Every structure is written in structure tokens, then in C-alpha cells.
Amino acid sequence: MPVKSTISATVWSEFRHEKRNEQVRALYPNGMHEAIAEGLRESGAFKVQTATLDEPEHGLTQQVLDETDVLIWWGHIAHNEVQDEVVERVYRRVLAGMGLIVLHSALMSKIFMKLMGTTCDIKWREADEKERLWVVNPGHPIAAGLGEYIEIEAEEMYGEFFDVPAPEQLIFISWFAGGEVFRSGMTWTRGQGKIFYFRPGHETYPTYFNPEVRRVIANAARYVAEPGGTPPTFGNVKPLEKI
Amino acid sequence: MPVKSTISATVWSEFRHEKRNEQVRALYPNGMHEAIAEGLRESGAFKVQTATLDEPEHGLTQQVLDETDVLIWWGHIAHNEVQDEVVERVYRRVLAGMGLIVLHSALMSKIFMKLMGTTCDIKWREADEKERLWVVNPGHPIAAGLGEYIEIEAEEMYGEFFDVPAPEQLIFISWFAGGEVFRSGMTWTRGQGKIFYFRPGHETYPTYFNPEVRRVIANAARYVAEPGGTPPTFGNVKPLEKI
Amino acid sequence: MPVKSTISATVWSEFRHEKRNEQVRALYPNGMHEAIAEGLRESGAFKVQTATLDEPEHGLTQQVLDETDVLIWWGHIAHNEVQDEVVERVYRRVLAGMGLIVLHSALMSKIFMKLMGTTCDIKWREADEKERLWVVNPGHPIAAGLGEYIEIEAEEMYGEFFDVPAPEQLIFISWFAGGEVFRSGMTWTRGQGKIFYFRPGHETYPTYFNPEVRRVIANAARYVAEPGGTPPTFGNVKPLEKI
Amino acid sequence: MPVKSTISATVWSEFRHEKRNEQVRALYPNGMHEAIAEGLRESGAFKVQTATLDEPEHGLTQQVLDETDVLIWWGHIAHNEVQDEVVERVYRRVLAGMGLIVLHSALMSKIFMKLMGTTCDIKWREADEKERLWVVNPGHPIAAGLGEYIEIEAEEMYGEFFDVPAPEQLIFISWFAGGEVFRSGMTWTRGQGKIFYFRPGHETYPTYFNPEVRRVIANAARYVAEPGGTPPTFGNVKPLEKI
Numbered sequence: 004m005p006v007k008s009t010i011s012a013t014v015w016s017e018f019r020h021e022k023r024n025e026q027v028r029a030l031y032p033n034g035m036h037e038a039i040a041e042g043l044r045e046s047g048a049f050k051v052q053t054a055t056l057d058e059p060e061h062g063l064t065q066q067v068l069d070e071t072d073v074l075i076w077w078g079h080i081a082h083n084e085v086q087d088e089v090v091e092r093v094y095r096r097v098l099a100g101m102g103l104i105v106l107h108s109a110l111m112s113k114i115f116m117k118l119m120g121t122t123c124d125i126k127w128r129e130a131d132e133k134e135r136l137w138v139v140n141p142g143h144p145i146a147a148g149l150g151e152y153i154e155i156e157a158e159e160m161y162g163e164f165f166d167v168p169a170p171e172q173l174i175f176i177s178w179f180a181g182g183e184v185f186r187s188g189m190t191w192t193r194g195q196g197k198i199f200y201f202r203p204g205h206e207t208y209p210t211y212f213n214p215e216v217r218r219v220i221a222n223a224a225r226y227v228a229e230p231g232g233t234p235p236t237f238g239n240v241k242p243l244e245k246i
Numbered sequence: 247m248p249v250k251s252t253i254s255a256t257v258w259s260e261f262r263h264e265k266r267n268e269q270v271r272a273l274y275p276n277g278m279h280e281a282i283a284e285g286l287r288e289s290g291a292f293k294v295q296t297a298t299l300d301e302p303e304h305g306l307t308q309q310v311l312d313e314t315d316v317l318i319w320w321g322h323i324a325h326n327e328v329q330d331e332v333v334e335r336v337y338r339r340v341l342a343g344m345g346l347i348v349l350h351s352a353l354m355s356k357i358f359m360k361l362m363g364t365t366c367d368i369k370w371r372e373a374d375e376k377e378r379l380w381v382v383n384p385g386h387p388i389a390a391g392l393g394e395y396i397e398i399e400a401e402e403m404y405g406e407f408f409d410v411p412a413p414e415q416l417i418f419i420s421w422f423a424g425g426e427v428f429r430s431g432m433t434w435t436r437g438q439g440k441i442f443y444f445r446p447g448h449e450t451y452p453t454y455f456n457p458e459v460r461r462v463i464a465n466a467a468r469y470v471a472e473p474g475g476t477p478p479t480f481g482n483v484k485p486l487e488k489i
Numbered sequence: 490m491p492v493k494s495t496i497s498a499t500v501w502s503e504f505r506h507e508k509r510n511e512q513v514r515a516l517y518p519n520g521m522h523e524a525i526a527e528g529l530r531e532s533g534a535f536k537v538q539t540a541t542l543d544e545p546e547h548g549l550t551q552q553v554l555d556e557t558d559v560l561i562w563w564g565h566i567a568h569n570e571v572q573d574e575v576v577e578r579v580y581r582r583v584l585a586g587m588g589l590i591v592l593h594s595a596l597m598s599k600i601f602m603k604l605m606g607t608t609c610d611i612k613w614r615e616a617d618e619k620e621r622l623w624v625v626n627p628g629h630p631i632a633a634g635l636g637e638y639i640e641i642e643a644e645e646m647y648g649e650f651f652d653v654p655a656p657e658q659l660i661f662i663s664w665f666a667g668g669e670v671f672r673s674g675m676t677w678t679r680g681q682g683k684i685f686y687f688r689p690g691h692e693t694y695p696t697y698f699n700p701e702v703r704r705v706i707a708n709a710a711r712y713v714a715e716p717g718g719t720p721p722t723f724g725n726v727k728p729l730e731k732i
Numbered sequence: 733m734p735v736k737s738t739i740s741a742t743v744w745s746e747f748r749h750e751k752r753n754e755q756v757r758a759l760y761p762n763g764m765h766e767a768i769a770e771g772l773r774e775s776g777a778f779k780v781q782t783a784t785l786d787e788p789e790h791g792l793t794q795q796v797l798d799e800t801d802v803l804i805w806w807g808h809i810a811h812n813e814v815q816d817e818v819v820e821r822v823y824r825r826v827l828a829g830m831g832l833i834v835l836h837s838a839l840m841s842k843i844f845m846k847l848m849g850t851t852c853d854i855k856w857r858e859a860d861e862k863e864r865l866w867v868v869n870p871g872h873p874i875a876a877g878l879g880e881y882i883e884i885e886a887e888e889m890y891g892e893f894f895d896v897p898a899p900e901q902l903i904f905i906s907w908f909a910g911g912e913v914f915r916s917g918m919t920w921t922r923g924q925g926k927i928f929y930f931r932p933g934h935e936t937y938p939t940y941f942n943p944e945v946r947r948v949i950a951n952a953a954r955y956v957a958e959p960g961g962t963p964p965t966f967g968n969v970k971p972l973e974k975i
Contacts, residue, residue, distance in 0.1 A: 182729030232875030243668030425972030475632030486911030
């Protein structure tokens with residue numbers, strides 16, 4: 004039962020908005036992945052690397068994945084450019100126990116839709132709207148160090164119905180000024196892999212510099228990276244008892 | 247697999263506010279239980295009776311409970327006046343398969359707290375606030391016939407954290423104008439009994455005349471009244487196989 | 490809240506073993522789908538049709554699916570022959586609210602794997618083994634009319650780990666004489682669609698003539714066919730409140 | 733997000749069988765609590781103390797509980813001798829975030845029944861029966877370091893239906909030679925407290941010396957002791973937004 008002293012985290016993002024959009028580049032000059040990675044690094048519990056869409060194999064070779072305990076994924080406008088072969092590779096690694104954190108618009112990524120088995124569709128609005136994420140599971144380690152809610156002065160709105168399977172654990176529910184709610188922090192297990200979806204982080208806001216948002220991502224990275232038991236075996240087996 | 251053609255519903259309420267408070271009496275001259283009962287009657291699927299706190303045994307004799315498929319419970323200011331013996335009787339009936347619908351402030355009733363194992367505490371505010379109940383499980387029979395949300399122009403606010411166990415099914419999440427959210431429609435099973443909690447219905451509002459609120463209560467009454475299997479047996483047993 | 494008086498059920502099977510294997514043909518001369526359909530018909534609550542792999546479009550045209558409230562699926566040796574286009578069509582219908590019952594070896598069907606997001610793999614053994622399905626949710630309508638367990642004298646064994654997401658409701662757990670257990674009755678929701686997996690039914694046993702197995706399938710068909718609420722809408726929306 | 737380097741565990745047991753029954757004393761000369769405590773100590777992650785029924789306040793003063801991150805509870809023949817005041821004290825501490833592990837026959841303890849809201853009743857048999865605990869959630873940290881199942885050569889049998897609420901996480905299912913199954917490792921949350929029930933450990937067997945049983949208890953102790961977020965507040969609140 005030794006706690007791994009260092010968790011290997013890989014932060015992946017498209018890194019496209021930052022190259023094309025002045026506003027996003029001003030906020031995230033080194034890319035959104037670097038801001039997310041910085042948050043993990045400052046928590047002191049992780050060995051962090053990054054990977055982006057335009058690298059060979061999107062930076063996600065088998066070796067990188069094999070050495071990754073938790074993969075954080077941000078995508079938005081280029082979901083379809085992610086090669087199916089890499090999606091399949093990530094999928095197999097999740098089922099084999101790698102943790103996965105899916106951020107904001109990455110809900111429409113190939114990997115998340117494949118793991119969920121649903122469309123993952125939502126309502127949305129860009130209106131500089133106040134978001135308040137209420138903690139509805141205050142005993143959960145992902146909520147450690149937070150108050151009763153996180154307030155974000157301006158964000159994109161996401162509204163229900165969010166077409167995902169009922170979560171195993173619901174940790175945050177967002178309130179939006181314009182009248183909607185959203186299940187904004189949820190966990191699922193697939194195979195041996197633990198998955199956390201976290202809503203905030205539209206590219207035009209400095210959300211990934213928010214200390215509480217960083218805390219949630221670090222808490223969640225540790226939670227989903229926690230190792231489970233032995234890999235199951237499948238197929239034709241002999242009886243264990245006399246029959 | 248025959249569907250019961252008629253479901254026996256018993257609507258219970260304190261019937262105290264209506265006697266003491268002019269505003270409540272004006273809204274519910276025959277008591278809140280009668281307004282709730284009327285909603286069930288008009289749906290055509292139920293045989294409905296009512297029971298109230300000040301009747302002998304609170305109107306909940308063993309015979310009444312034995313003949314009840316679903317009990318609807320509204321209480322607020324007199325939870326402590328409900329006799330423990332009657333609470334125990336209702337509790338045993340729920341475990342034996344009677345459905346239970348707990349409305350609004352009845353979250354602090356003895357029977358609900360006993361079944362939940364928690365304090366069932368909340369945040370609250372009386373401010374004539376707009377409530378919008380979003381459907382987050384649109385395939386659920388309790389949401390049948392509704393749109394994407396129910397809007398109530400003015401209600402008391404209830405806010406998270408709502409100290410109940412994680413529900414088996416989360417069907418509604420409320421948005422309140424003042425900045426809070428609430429898990430406002432949830433199911434649990436205890437023994438063979440199915441339980442539904444539904445938030446709306448402060449005594450100073452005409453909420454139980456709202457057709458959508460009535461629809462939810464009727465849908466839920468049918469859902470939790472659905473019979474299950476044979477009662478389990480307990481205790482010392484012989485082996486089924488040679489050991 | 491009117492209960493649909495008649496539920497439209499479509500029973501689909503490969504209908505291959507019955508043509509090639511003398512033993513299976515002897516048990517199921519008209520095909521396994523006909524035995525399953527007969528069980529539904531005798532319950533009196535369903536309008537039943539069948540469809541099989543070798544019909545055009547596998548018998549599952551858009552019109553057939555649109556008129557189907559619940560689809561029952563049995564497959565084993567020809568999962569890969571099911572056309573992706575038909576799988577996609579069934580998938581969309583499930584998300585839109587059609588109930589789905591997945592039987593035995595159909596756990597490896599394309600449609601089930603796509604809805605689960607996992608491999609759905611298992612351990613298995615053919616050894617004429619006793620199976621005992623214990624009811625672990627005796628208040629559930631799918632267990633209505635059953636005793637504390639169902640015993641099947643001889644069946645194929647399926648053992649854990651069963652690589653599916655944690656179910657929303659676990660209703661049966663199987664005990665096998667050879668030493669394994671299996672979560673053999675489970676429900677999930679995907680979109681508006683309710684799904685039930687039920688383990689028994691290897692082609693070399695007369696399992697689908699067993700009255701208790703038939704009862705479970707009829708109970709489940711009614712449960713997953715129950716209509717939910719209005720279909721959700723997705724995409725860019727205007728604020729409901731002034732922001 | 734600092735991981736607590738040392739977790740404070742308190743192991744409580746009745747310590748009655750050991751004084752009265754020769755067979756039990758031979759197995760557990762220092763009491764069952766000492767064998768359980770030894771298992772935690774050898775894992776190296778815990779600061780361990782013990783408490784027993786016949787100490788003043790059963791050894792569970794407010795101060796002891798305040799300093800306890802996880803309480804492990806074993807009881808069997810003297811559930812009714814546990815004072816209600818101490819039960820209430822433990823209950824409040826669990827809701828405030830203390831982890832709780834309930835072992836074997838402690839399912840009938842006052843504290844577990846109060847937290848569950850059900851009878852917690854079971855079937856049982858003493859017949860030196862083989863038990864095999866299958867891992868059905870192999871990604872869960874409580875299964876870390878285990879194989880696909882744990883085998884115990886001889887134990888008391890517990891059979892379904894186990895009258896508890898559906899668990900949030902089901903980790904183990906037991907197979908018994910005599911024909912029963914049992915959900916033998918489950919988690920629930922109550923307030924901020926995480927609870928784990930684990931089946932093995934009848935007093936006439938050396939179960940708490942079994943290295944795999946010890947591993948599960950140590951894994952679980954770490955899991956349920958994990959701190960959550962800030963304690964929620966309840967009661968009348970002002971609006972956060974202008975209404």
C-alpha cells in the first residue's frame with residue numbers, strides 16, 4: 004500500500020486557438036497545456052510533461068502513454084483531426100488503468116465519446132456569464148481544500164441536458180447567471196481506468212490560472228491516478244471447484 | 247406481469263399551517279393534502295385517501311398502511327409530534343415495499359431521516375424566488391410528459407449541500423435566481439421500498455396546483471408503487487449444495 | 490400518465506446455430522427468437538415481431554425501429570456480420586428512448602460494446618454447470634413474481650471480471666458450481682434509452698423455455714419500454730434570465 | 733493537496749468472545765482488535781490505537797474520535813451494550829468526515845444500521861465453508877495488490893439478500909461452496925464520511941491473519957480516511973445574486 008511519491012501526468016491540448024487567435028494567445032502565450040501543467044507542477048506531487056495535436060502521433064506514442072499515470076485532455080476545434088489509431092491507443096491505456104481528466108469542450112473529443120457510449124452533447128452560450136460550481140459531495144477528495152463553491156466571474160455557459168451516462172460520483176453542479184445548471188464535475192470507471200470530467204476552461208478566459216480550478220485538477224489527477232488491482236484475465240477457464 | 251389497474255395512494259400532511267395562517271388557508275382551504283390528492287385523482291390512475299397529523303394514530307393505522315401502495319408525505323413545523331411508533335410502522339412498510347414520496351420540507355421528517363441515515367439538512371431562503379427544475383434524466387418515467395424544465399415563478403429556495411446519501415437516480419436539478427442549485431428530484435431504495443424526494447411545495451405558494459408539479463407527483467407515485475419480487479428471508483440456512 | 494396498453498417488442502437473433510447445429514435445431518426448431526417471442530406473447534402485454542441477421546437490413550429498417558418500444562438482442566457467432574449502418578441506426582434509436590435487452594453472448598455485439606464504452610469481455614466455460622441467479626434488489630420490478638433465486642440446472646458459465654461500466658441497478662448475481670460469480674442482471678441508461686443485460690441463454694440449453702427466465706425478460710421489456718420525457722435539445726441557446 | 737503522511741486509525745472490537753471461548757482465545761490471544769491493528773501497523777502507513785467495549789465510554793471518548801481518521805469496527809454478540817450516546821458521537825464524527833470500516837458481523841451494530849437506514853439483515857451458516865471473494869471493480873484502490881480473487885479456506889457463510897442500500901461502489905462479490913453469493917465489499921458516503929463494509933472475519937477462524945484480508949483492510953483504511961472538502965453550512969442564507 005505504498006503511495007506513489009510522484010505521479011506522472013501528461014497534459015494534452017490542441018494548441019490551435021493560441022496560434023490563430025490574438026485574445027487566446029495573450030492569455031495563454033505558451034499554450035493552454037502549459038498553464039494546466041504549471042498548476043500541476045506547483046502542487047508538487049507530479050512529474051509533468053505536455054503533448055499537442057501537431058506533434059508526431061500527437062505526442063502520444065505508446066511509450067509516452069505507458070509511462071503516464073494520468074492524462075489531461077483539452078480540445079475544441081480539431082477533434083476530428085485526432086487520428087483513430089491514437090484514440091484507440093489512449094482507449095486501451097485507460098481500460099488498463101491510466102487515469103483520464105477531460106476538460107471543458109473536450110467532451111466532444113473522440114476518446115470521451117468512445118468511453119461514454121453517448122453523444123456527450125450539451126447546450127452552450129458565450130456571454131461572459133458568472134458560473135458558480137457548488138460542491139455536492141463535500142467528502143470527496145476532489146473537493147479537498149475548496150470552500151462550499153467555486154465562483155468564476157466570467158465563463159462560457161454549458162447547460163443540461165448533458166448527454167452522458169449517469170456518473171458514479173457527482174461532485175460539482177454549476178449555476179449560471181443566465182438560468183441554466185450543469186453537472187460540472189463527475190467520475191466514471193471504464194475497465195480499470197478512472198475518468199473525471201471537469202467543465203470550466205473556455206479558451207477566451209484565464210480559467211486555468213484560477214487557483215481553485217488548479218486545485219480541482221490536481222486533486223482529480225491524484226484521485227484518478229491511484230492504482231487499482233491486478234489486470235483481469237478473460238476467456239475460456241477451467242473450473243475452480245469439482246462440478 | 248399484470249399492471250395493477252388501480253394504485254392505492256395515501257396523502258399525508260400536517261394540516262397545521264392551513265388552520266393557523268390566513269395566507270395558507272386562502273391557498274389551500276381544504277388542506278395541502280387535498281390539493282395533492284386532487285392532482286392524483288385527476289390523473290385517473292389512483293384510488294386516493296388522505297390522513298393528517300391530528301387524527302388518531304395520525305390516520306396511519308396498520309390497516310391503512312397495509313392497503314397503501316404509495317404514501318405521499320408533507321410536513322414542516324410539527325415533525326416532532328409524529329409518534330415514534332407510527333414512524334416505526336411506516337418504516338417497516340417502506341422496507342416491505344410500500345412506495346414513499348417525500349415533499350419539500352418533509353426532508354426533516356423523522357421517517358425520511360431514519361431511511362436516509364443522515365441529517366437531511368439544507369440551506370434555505372424565503373424570497374419569492376424563481377425556481378427552474380431542469381430534467382437531467384430525460385429517459386426516466388418520472389419526467390414523462392414534461393418539457394426540458396419546469397419553471398415556478400416564486401418559491402422558497404433550498405440550496406446545497408443537501409445532506410442525503412448520493413441518490414440512485416438524479417432526475418431534477420433546481421436553479422434559483424439568488425445563486426443556488428439543488429438536487430430536487432431523487433430516488434433511493436430501502437429494503438423493497440422505493441423512495442422519491444421532490445423539492446417544490448412551500449405552504450405559502452400555490453405549487454400543488456401547478457399542472458407540471460402534479461404530473462411529477464403522479465408519475466412518481468406510479469413509479470415507486472410498482473411491485474417488486476418476493477420478500478427476502480433472513481437467518482440461519484442450510485446449504486443448497488453439498489459442501 | 491396513461492400506461493401504454495400494448496408495448497411493441499422486436500426480438501432479434503442471428504438464427505445461425507439453429508440452421509447448422511442439430512442439437513440447437515432440436516431445441517429451437519423455429520429459432521431462438523421464436524422461443525423468446527413466445528414468452529413475451531404469452532405474458533399478454535406485448536405486440537411482438539421478430540427479425541434476424543439474414544433478412545435485408547437484418548430486418549431492422551428505420552420503420553421497424555421507429556415502431557419498436559423494446560428491442561431484444563441475441564447474437565453469438567456473427568457479431569461482425571452486423572452492418573455498421575444498422576448498428577448506428579439501432580444506437581440512435583436507443584439514445585432516443587427505445588428500450589434494449591441484451592441477452593447472454595450478445596454482450597460482445599457491436600451495439601452493446603458501443604453503448605457501454607468498454608470491451609464487455611468475460612471468463613466462460615461450457616460444462617453443463619448449475620447456475621443460481623440470486624435476487625439482490627428484491628424491490629425491483631424486473632424481479633416481480635420471482636422467488637429469492639432462479640435455478641437453472643445446466644448452463645454455460647460466465648465469470649467475473651465482466652468488463653462493463655458499473656451498472657445503475659444490479660438485480661441478479663449468479664453463482665456457478667465451478668466456483669465463479671457473475672453480475673447477471675444489470676441496467677444502464679444511455680441518452681433516453683434504458684438497457685438491461687441478462688446472462689442466461691446459451692444456444693445448447695432450453696433456457697428460453699424456462700418460465701422464470703421468460704418472466705424476467707417480460708418484466709424487463711416492460712421496464713425498459715417505459716416512456717421518459719421530452720427529447721432534449723442541444724446547441725447554442727439564448728439566456729433565460731437577464732445577465 | 734498534501735498526502736497525510738500518517739493516518740490515525742482506531743480499531744474497536746467487543747473483546748468478549750476472546751474472554752469466554754477457548755477456541756477464539758487460542759486464535760486471538762490479545763483480542764481480534766490486536767490482530768487487525770497488527771495488520772495496519774505492518775503496512776507502515778498508520779498510527780494505530782485500539783478501543784474495546786468494556787473500557788469507559790467503550791474507549792471512544794470525543795477526544796479519541798476527534799483524533800481518529802478511520803475507525804474500524806468489529807462486533808457480534810453485544811451490539812445492544814453499546815451506549816446510544818457513544819453511537820451518536822461516532823455517528824456525528826462519521827458525518828463530519830471520519831472514515832468507517834465495518835467488519836463481518838458488525839453489520840448488525842447500531843452505528844451501521846443507523847447510517848444505512850435499513851435492517852442490514854442477511855442469511856448465514858456456520859459450516860467451515862470455502863469463500864472466494866471475486867474482485868468486480870479491479871480499478872479500485874481497495875483492490876490494489878490483490879489477484880483476481882481472494883480465497884479463504886473456511887469461513888462462516890453470509891448470503892443475499894443483504895438488506896443495505898445499493899452501494900456507491902461494489903468491489904467484491906463472495907462465492908460460497910454451499911450455493912450462496914454475497915456483496916462482500918461495498919462503499920457508501922454519509923455526510924462527509926466514507927464507509928466500507930468488508931465481509932470476512934468470523935471469530936472462530938484466523939481470518940485477520942490472512943495477508944490479503946489485511947491488505948484489503950489497510951487499502952480501505954487509507955481510502956476512507958482521505959480528507960474531503962470544507963464542512964458544509966446549513967440554515968437560512970442571504971441571496972448571492974440580486975433577485
